[in-house]
Amino acid sequence: MADTKREIERKYESSESGLPDLTGVAGVAAVIDKGVAHLDATYYDTHDERLAASSITLRRRTGGSDAGWHLKFPVAPGVRDEIRAPLSDTVPRTLAALVRSRVRDAELLPLVRLRSDRDVRHLVDADGTLLAEASVDAVRAERLGADTEVQWTEIEVELADGADPAVLDKIDKRLRRAGVRPSGSASKLARALAETAPKKKRRPKPAKAPVTAGDHVLAYVRAQRDAIVALDPAVRRDEYDSVHRMRVATRRMRSAFRSFRKVLDRTVTDPIGEELKWLAGELGVDRDQEVLTERLTAALDELPRTLLAGPVRTRLRTWSHARSSGSRRRLIAVLDGKRYLELLTALDALVADPPLLKAAAGQPEKTVAKAVGKDFAALAGLIEQALTLPPSQDRDLALHEARKKAKRTRYSAEAAVPALGDPARTLLKSMKALQGLLGDHQDSVMAREALRELARQAQAAGESSFTYGVLYGREERRAADDEARLPAAWTAIKETTTV
Structure with a gap:
């Protein structure tokens, strides 16, 4: 032990x-x-x-x-x-x-x-x-x-x-x-x-400062590879937030592959990206459920006791446990498995012999900025489309797609900071705030789906569903507040974005 x-x-x-x-x-x-x-x-x-x-x-x-x-x-x-x-x-x-x-x-x-x-x-x-x-x-x-x-x-x-x-x-x-x-x-x-050390033994050469667009993109990809490898022991030891941080590293790398597809050959990066998606899925088996349960528990804690009807907390615990896969043992098996080790080897090979395209030799101020700008333009289209829709399931879906694109734009801006400086930092800060707003909205959508399910289970068991309705109404109002804040937030982002 x-x-x-x-x-x-x-x-x-x-x-x-x-x-x-x-x-x-x-x-x-x-x-x-x-x-x-x-x-x-x-x-x-x-x-x-x-x-x-x-x-x-x-x-x-x-x-x-x-x-x-x-x-x-x-x-x-x-x-x-x-x-x-x-x-x-x-x-x-x-x-x-x-x-x-x-x-x-x-x-x-x-x-x-x-x-x-x-x-x-x-x-x-x-x-x-x-x-x-x-x-x-x-x-x-x-x-x-x-x-x-x-x-x-x-x-x-x-x-x-x-x-x-x-x-x-x-x-x-x-x-x-x-x-x-x-x-x-x-x-x-x-x-x-x-x-x-033997006299003839070669020592690793110190890393050179990034110069080309390819240098900057590879530095970002290498940092995510290093993060995945370094977080492995923490995940095995179940250290706080380690699973989430490793999952984020996989997402950052996949995002870089997509954003900078003019720099790195997608015939090489796409298969690796699929394996990263698999690993992120394994890391997130229970993570999303944990986040949702924490949100509902916090909402219950905020309710006055007079609005608690029936064994609400017990039902929430039972529901959450039933949806949990008990993934701890499964996750360790994944980290011990051949597929995961092959992915790490593929990441090493990618970093050691990167599949650079012609644009990789270009000036980062142009090549990197163009990639970030393209991500931002795609995000703008999704946001503006969502703002034209009335409150509905279609709007929820549109905002969810915008949230994913905001995350990708955030990561491309993050990768661009060393090359572009303050404009990329400003965009990065804006994307974090936008992702937070859209993320809260999506969490509310998921919470309402869960509350409907909990209410159905309570009714089937002869319990009161009153409290779930109260929580549903609060989540609905919270989502409406997020939607109301979005137009002004988006206008401010467009005014400050120069990438």
Whole structure:
């Protein structure tokens, strides 16, 4: 069984003088010598170091107080989430699954062994509460399978669980005054890999700034590919909003394929787009139902008790549960499946060898702007058509189509920001607001359909349908308000759009 810990730490170069005296750092009442721990860690990765390329570390460590398997994901500079599993001879399946989107079918191999003698100090406050752990680590790093070993000494300061991160800033000031400087490597493994790498091994070239229209479109597509891969572990761990964010990344990429079809060859991108649509569908199996249930529950919470007739909340829960597919297990099976891995491989191939058309070599100010302008023109046609219709199901459908086009225009404007600057930013902001307005209207349409179904079920069970009618009326009024706001909102958008 794996557990997670947020690790906040800073690393420093160490001189022969070792750890400076930290007594007297603001808030630190005492520095307690905890002795020397002998740590032996073997780091695993693919032969081409795919985990290291994403600043992810997977190790098996003995010694110290937390022997076992540790998988670390970067969160921010100096911050990582460490997922732990009990000590075993092979990589735990729970951890292997969390790196599958990067490892794919490659084998996880032991690449580096680090042995450290860790001289530990506990920094405590006046009540004896641990604030941070400071240590001097004498490290020996060996690249396995090669006759290469390096040694160095570093200082590591790790924040204690629940402690104020500001204590690290105070310790940092003391260390800098003593002449101690931050480490040039983000982690021990990064330093070990760099210093034991074969001399002829090629390092990846730094990404060049986008120049052509193709450069800008590919940068956006690459960012969505990276987001899908990076969100995979979060989705598996059921982290808040991770499923939604991965779904959005698939939509952004599909939208880019359509909007910039003059830049990327659709004979290549269309099949990938269909697979992205499939993945988005799998990710959204229960998401739409959850959003609808949350809306209806919030509406119930706003009603006075005098308007609640019958077991309304119980019926809503029963209805929602019946419509839920229990997709959690199914989603994990999708992420473990061959089709998903083949999609990731196809995305890698697309980014590595993009199917660029002639327009890709053009100036982004023209090519990208033209694509965004075309999306906006299509949106304008849908909005203006919808505004000519009387309130009806046809108008609801027209506004729903306009909502989808507003989302596509938003994504194309988002992709265009690096190339077009403020005009694209202005359009992006407008599209977010318009999408919100049209999205609320569509949510109201869906909520009214659900309320009709709930009312029918209640009547069939001999329950009062009064409350569902009250909620229906409120949703109807909310949709009417959205429709009333739309003409002025659209006029303002047209006046400020210059793309």
